[in-house]
Amino acid sequence: MPVEVGGGLFGRPTVVNNVETLMCVPHVINRGAAWFAGIGTPDCPGPKVYSVSGHVNRPGIYELPMGTTLRDLIYKHAGGVQRNQKVKAVSPGALASPLLSGDELDVHLDVFSARPHSELGAGGIIVYGEEVDIVPLVLRASTFFANESCGKCVPCREGTRWIADALQRIVDGKGRQRDIDIINDVAGNMERKTLCMLGSFAAWPVQSALRKFRPDFERYLGHAPPRKQLPVLAAE
Template identity: 45%
Template sequence: MSADPITPVLTKRWLSPQSWRLSTYEKLEGYTALRKALAGTPEQLVQLIKDAGLRGRGGAGFPAGVKWSFMPPNEDKPHYLVINADEGEPGTCKDIPLMMADPHSLIEGCIIAAYAMRSHHCFIYVRGEALHPIRRLTSAVREAYGAGYLGRDILGTGFDLDITVHAGAGAYICGEETALLDSLEGRRGQPRLKPPFPAAAGLYAAPTTVNNVETIASVPYIVNGGADWFRQMGREKSPGPKIYSISGHVERPGQYEAPLGTTLRELLELCGGMKDGIPLKFWTPGGSSTPLFTAEHLDVPLDFEGAAEAGSMLGTTAVQVFNETVSVPWAVMKWTQFYEHESCGKCTPCREGTYWLAQILERMVEGRGTEEDIDTLLDVCDNILGRSFCALGDGAVSPITSGIKYFRDEFLALCESNKRELVGAKA
């Protein structure tokens, strides 16, 4: 396998006729990595993923091999592998197309990962609204059982694995791994206190590893290509390919696979540039819960370190692009209304804070704001950041604090127009 930076890896089968079928998958190297993996030991596989430097593609970027190594080696309790396919971050659309176009790459990755962690039951938790991917995935799991890739004594190796596809009920909070586990157990989706971490006490209080779809779908390619091949793509601390979801004011929105560390300038070239030639104003590198970037950040390398050094986060590489026609306070208000709606209500800073943030922003966008509102917004954000039970609160304040940082004059303009109206009314 050569690693030409623009050679598709994760998306290479997407355009094949009936790419979701087992027959197509097997023709295109499907399940060859599984045979190779089952011939080795679980320890060798964990080491391979560590050597490859694969990092979690769900947003946090935690090294996958390290996460796998947290699973205890003994099997006095069942070990569970849980796949987080609850793709709910605004602007993110990489896991759903992957499950639609190439579900067997996820299933093969699940079997290899489960073998590496001595797990015999894997759950794939799919967002409830994503009906079509759920059907595709369920059908693919059925095909894999029929071909002997799942079930008892897989490929005569003595390894057993069952996969359960579970449909969520469309709650953004269930993208948080412990809330997802509560939901899987039939409870209301709310984050759990850590520790204990899922590796020690996760699903049904047993050792559990939660991984993102894209992370696990990368595993078969690493097994076949090797750690050195994988490291030829991307950057030293963030190796490998990545699916960037580009939406908004671009000529050709969609999924673009590129090496980690690709810049927005390069991504814009891939998707035909800004729509109608209207200049870029602001954008999100990883969905609405990552701090905004502006046109000054066109050359920031979009990997975990590059985005963080520039003051944001890579997140889920949901690149939302906005041109100069969009009001920043309006966009920030729309995102804040989403977080207010999706807050699970477990902790006070997030439950109350998102409510007040939305109220203030709605009033400002209607032109009824005051200058003090900007300070109040930042003060409420300060009371949420780092004080909420899970990362939803931190994500909710990101667009507000970064929006005010880069576009304070737009927020002030809303207050000044209000001031003029008040003066006019008094006169």
């Protein structure tokens, strides 16, 4: 929001910073900008707080240099994946980001390096082991966004519900190829076409899941749901 002019909240100059930014300020003042810029990457200097959850052995909050690779974060810091599973997928910006596959662990986790692959967001990294079922996972994300849509713009208001309904049909074993086509089409009409970013946040997980984990969806088509739904997250 504008700091200098009266275009912010209630027509007043407004500044919004998160805690992660503010906690860097004393260190920059005490040690200097050059010291701070020596951490991380040239384009994205400084530390980053990564919040790691999901199927890792040591979930937690890790403050590391910007640009740390996903592989180092999972295996050097978060203790690897439970029961020595391979990584199947990662949400690097929580559920509001495109899924990364287990082949993309060398992605550097800074704002710019992550962007061709996904979105870092606030650094809420969720790691999924190879046993995870991607379809209920994206259903959960889509249901959340459908519930959170404020309804102000049509692509988000209608699209989030259409996607959640189509995914529910697929998970219930009543899905057809047409449902996958609907999801792709609707998500494409939401991404970057809504008033705020929620429309894109809702589109990205399902678009990336269909691109990278298509067999997970096709396994459901025309069949009763598998008897055992594997857990999405470790806590379940």
